[in-house]
Amino acid sequence: MITSLLIANRGEIACRVIRTARTMGIRTVAVYSDADARALHVRMADEAVHIGPSPARESYLVGERIIAAAKATGAEAIHPGYGFLSENADFAEAVIAAGLVWVGPKPASIRAMGLKDAAKRLMQQAGVPTTPGYLGDDQNPDRLKAEADAIGYPVLIKAVAGGGGKGMRKVDAAADFADALLSCQREAASSFGDDRVLLEKYILSPRHIEVQVFGDSHSNVVHLFERDCSLQRRHQKVIEEAPAPGMDPATRAAICDAAVKAARAVDYVGAGTIEFIADASTGLRADGIWFMEMNTRLQVEHPVTEEITGVDLVEWQLRVASGEPLPKQQDELSINGWAMEARLYAEDPAKGFLPSTGRLEIFCEHEGVRLETGVYEGAEITGFYDPMIAKIVVHEETREEACEALARACAATDIFPVKTNAPFLWRALDDKDFRAGRIDTGFIAAKGDALLPPAEPTDDMLKQAAAALLVQEYYGEPTLVSPEDGDLLGAPQREPWRGAIGFRLNAATNLRTAVNVDGRAHVVDLPVDWRSAPVVAEPVDDGVAVNDDGLSFLAAPARVSGAAAGTAADGAILSPMPGRVIAVEVAAGDSVTKGQKLLTLEAMKMEHSLVAPFDGTVAELNAYAGGQVSEGALLARVERAGE
Template identity: 80%
Template sequence: MTIRSLLIANRGEIACRVIRTARRMGIRTVAVYSDADATALHVRQADRAVHIGASPARESYLVGDRIVAAALETGAEAIHPGYGFLSENADFAQAVIDAGLLWVGPRPDSIRAMGLKDAAKARMIAAGVAVTPGYLGEDQSPERLQAEAEAIGWPVLVKAVAGGGGKGMRQVDAAQQFVAALQSCRREAASSFGDDRVLIEKYIQSPRHIEVQVFGDTHGNVVHLFERDCSLQRRHQKVIEEAPAPGMDARTREAICAAAVRAARAVDYVGAGTIEFIADASDGLRADRIWFMEMNTRLQVEHPVTEEITGVDLVEWQLRVASGEPLPLRQEELAIDGWAIEARLYAEDPAKGFLPSTGRLEIFREHRDVRLETGVCEGAEITGFYDPMIAKIVVHEHTREAACERLARACAATDVFPVRTNAPFLWRALDDADFRAGRISTGFIAAKGDALLPPAEPTDDMVSQAAAAVLVQEYHGAPTMLSFWTDDLLAHLQASPWRAALGFRLNAEVDRRVAVAVDRRNYLTTLPSDWRHRSIVGEPVADGVAVNDSGLSFLASAA
């Protein structure tokens, strides 16, 4: 059956991503939206949109009955779940099928088979796929769990059986910590997943997070599209992903990808899926030191890096497979071309402990020479109801070094105001010498600590002084750049988005609103009408540079 009309049961950048491919294929699209998303980008891009409830996800995007009803009401023939929300909910997948609609995803039985970590690992062992050493037993008494942990050897991970996204997971380094960690893990697991059962795994000291993109069809074909490295994580949340994995040799790649295909075949998998592995990289990547962790039975957030190195549109493959077509390419027709890296731009403030930053995106200017996956635009509202990701910034180059350099520049040049973002943090991570050399692990960000964080916020006086220096140069007609503290913390003034807004009144001085970028963070300040008659901090020196008592320097430019 050819899909002619598709409902996307999601929001934000993944909804926009699916709409883009569907439109190219000539497929009519239907969006769903909550109160908070009434004017969202995915709503405006779709051919039709249906309101499904209040802003909290549990009252809208997680209400499967309303989504199915919206599909039937609008004549949609298929439902694409995106990722998150109901994408790995087997009951929802079955409800879609029972309603006579096509489900763009794996069979419900496959979702169930891989949904619980303990059952999935048992199935992988039966399929000959190596799993992380640990305890998967039915006896969940604290005494048995602690005994198993001691037998495995400290440190261990206590993980929720039904967990995901870093929730319901605790590292335990010694026996005296175990009971408290177990109780905490169980409380979080019960709250997040309605299931407080746990498993115990050996904690890998130098772990790398390697995952393999797999794809199956209804004709019995299964292929892999090579690996991704998702080791750069903060509190178990992925931050930067790349493909292929640094340091992966051909023999190890062949072994891990073959294991991934066996894993997919073990559950009769159809559609896009990801087999996640944990690697002990203390002695480099070796096939005998890489173990199965879990399977994500959906498209992944980081799928663009795989698309970039293979030239494959994974969403198109999903739609074709759901329509009953065979996979477009055989395994021998797939190859790696170059290197791709993706950074997740979040609405959060690294300088304040990564606290969420909400509000209206008055300015959202991205680097033009990249692939940008986003569900927002200027004027959009960043709310506290959903994931705070603003965009995914993706680059593809011939080498990893070139990809790192280009993505670092793109993160540095991304302007968002007044919402704070993690762009300065991303730039520092990408520019770090160890990252550039491929010396990475899941503990990379934690180990680097404050070295990846932007400096303390400048005071209001400092911002005003920067604005004054900018206006001095504007009146002298000299183009510039603005820098603070040390040579490696350069802040670039982007002329087009940062034009000073000048009011107009005949024969009168006016206040000036000036936007300046300080260490890749944007600030807006207003200078009084007599600003030219006031002393600019310190003594002006050649070329418009002014230095204050604290050593703050401005190499100013007209904005």
């Protein structure tokens, strides 16, 4: 058995691997960049090694530094986690050549499945059904356009070396193909160093079903059943569950058998995932499911499989890498209950899901759920890496119970001041169609604004904020008491308190007060008999952080009346977050039309387009490709036509 392990990753997956290694008595070594010097995975490991500056390409993606860190600390093995170098066959070979144990599949298996076009050809030879498309070597834009026209729209452009939703574009019409191809190739080159693409027929009512497979060096291969990862936003998974809703035994047997066949075709060793696309228009059927790709690593959503099978997949990885056979055979594995996972991201749904960065002044962990995280209260969320804060995982007897438990956990998420997608997750989980299992990969897009939290605080939220401020400021009159037991919940002025509070207002007359919520003043009336449901409210330096169904906001005594000032001048294009300008589409003096793309920003591994707010002329341009910008920076200014 391996006795010491270096984890070549960061965040929640590094923490996840460290926990299992610790229970197995394995010494752990973490690696970290400048930005991660105080990260949780660094604190948890037995030893930690600094490997470079904050950008991943200068630290976590430099295989030589990681191998050197393993040698210097006496680590026997390297676990790559997921992302970064986890599916890099050259890195796997370098680890093995250095005399270290690679906790992952054989480099040849990684190569066989690493390029989507070659993998699909291999699966066709192995008898695994694949989606119609173009897998050719000719990458001439005219040839790709002709193939797309022949396949028929909508068509999906996918990076050959892609993953995680990167380098993927849906094209609805022939006129949109050229721009989509260019954007896809640029993102693929940036993310994977390879701009080649393949084309697939886009399934109009698709579900994303994947099967967890596991092989060992003794020719054993098993599956651990399926997961449904259909709830996606911009091709990025948001909510996953196991098993898949609506999956009957015959279809399950067919898809799982195909997954095992795919793994055997590449002599697979270790944890892997076979991803399928299913046509859900008439329900799940064995003849309506096709192979998409294989991920030759552990998946972000692996906890839901662990919950329904009772298997620790990281422990299996370490045992198989040590040369042991699989701990269980196929007939010893079964599905027990239902598990769901929600990905909690540092992003603001009210602002188009733009990344949100900053210090986690409040980060209260959930009770009664499995929380996979790589942060802690006081940690810093930077713009250098993926914006995922945590994975919230529940396991219940039925899907209905799992859905309810996860919805409650998302609604109770208490994070401040960093914005999160928690209120969006709660609304998705509470949706009647999701509860009924009527889902496909277009679910989130189809629901649109119905899943978004209110752009402005509701009247009840304002009352809760006002009452929370009164608790902070007063002891005595007005009195705030628990509606359940009548106990006083007020406290001496400025005495620290935090947590869920229920209010009943006892006053001789109605109260009117001014409350500033996230920079905007509101006048709030609190009637004599007003009550609120329990609300999470916690003191912070500038006032009170209030949480309502996962939506956190700052409430402070209003110092001015009316709306907050300081908005940008009409036509000013401001950077919505810190990032890097990767493309500038216009020049100063150009005429532009409303909605026309002006420039593109990249932050947290995502592209964000900024467009003209109206017809006019680019009067000022302060951005250039490759430039770093801060939040709120004036990038351009458009003068309205006719002015």
